[in-house]
Amino acid sequence: MATSTTRRPSWRTVTPVLAVAAFGLVACSNSQESSDVAGTTPPVWTSSPAPAGHEGGHGSTPGGREGDDHGASADGLKVELKDGSGADVGTATIVSGGNHLVVTVEAQGLTPGFHGLHFHQNGTCEGDFASAGGHLQVGPADAHPSSGDLTSLQVIEDGTAKLVTWTDKVTLEQIAGKALIVHSGADNFGNIPPRYTHEGGTGPDAATLSTGDAGSRVACGVVG
Template sequence: MALLTRRDTNTAGRVSWRVVAPMVAIAAVGLTACSNGQEPSSVPGTTPAVWTGVPAPAGAPGSGGGPGEGASAADRITSPLKDSHGDAAGTVSFVQSGDHLVVTVSAHGLTPGFHGLHVHSVGKCETNSVAPTGGAPGDFLSAGGHFQASGHTGHPSSGDLASLQVRQDGSADLMTTTDTITIEELRNNGAGTAIVVHAGADNFGNIPARYAPGGPDEETMKTGDAGARVACAVLK
């Protein structure tokens, strides 16, 4: 039990301790009554964890609440993911935290395994749609190709992100960071932007020369061979 005490030293040099905040003991009794199985501790730094320094960066672990808590609206995008049936499939958030973005994805209803995850260059998430460049329709092809920040042309594309690993129950949670795009670039792109979850894993163009002596082909460089698009969120 935590009691706030004060160290006193009398004129003879003897040290004594006395309780100066008995209310703390009452609060501790209240905690003991909780049924969450956690025991209160008198040791600083143990459960519950408390941020005692400067405010945590927006979106960082320990900043309180969910990612983006504390960030201004200008520094944050939060959008609903939808699947190929048009149903809710989770949420995504992008929070500018100094010189980088904190990207958080929470998804459900997906196939277990790794899924390619990228920012795409058109802010449209339409099922059974045609790509801006034409061709046969497919789910979320309306979102166009991978997003490139102004002046960037290489691979990986600016909007390529760490892959989403889906658990056996179809849900996934990911927090990652990137400094290849900014909130302003996502929000101010002329055609808008979207984040797309692909059906398959992204190989990031990493095809060994023994399989492709001439290097990965154009299709691999475009998509990382991540295949069809299974979930999408417009970023705005």
């Protein structure tokens, strides 16, 4: 009988091959563990780190609730604005932004154009809103613009408006219980150059300085 030249593989050669194959299967699995060791799978980075001193996920605003503007505090005041017939025409929120207030106004159903926007002395909104008194003044009575004066509200053609503005002339405590008024016209903030004359002098007269010539009061709400 002829001697066979075929030999079965020795366990000494098979074992290393199987070990290499097994390592390959493990390396390709989806349950691999991250490692910092050179030549292995690097750590998986899943998101950006939070800024120093802040915690939370994406969309959070430093110093405030998610979505708040300018780092404003979550604690604040709200105003429900109504027109002379008692219909809702908007809302305002006032929150602390550190050394200033952040005032956000959203309105609808108003005449397109610029409208004076002020905190007034009294927290009442009766009749034509004259009960709210004049512009809120904190400090010297002859200071202009008044401390209750805010950026004018611009209403677009569909009658809606949104304004986010800042003021450091008043505090939450000073405006709580006061009225927020929207006027029919734009506020000139007494910006009347001396070349314009009026009876008894030049530049803005007393009425302009106290009202900004912003016209009648079309919406009012008590800050609370």
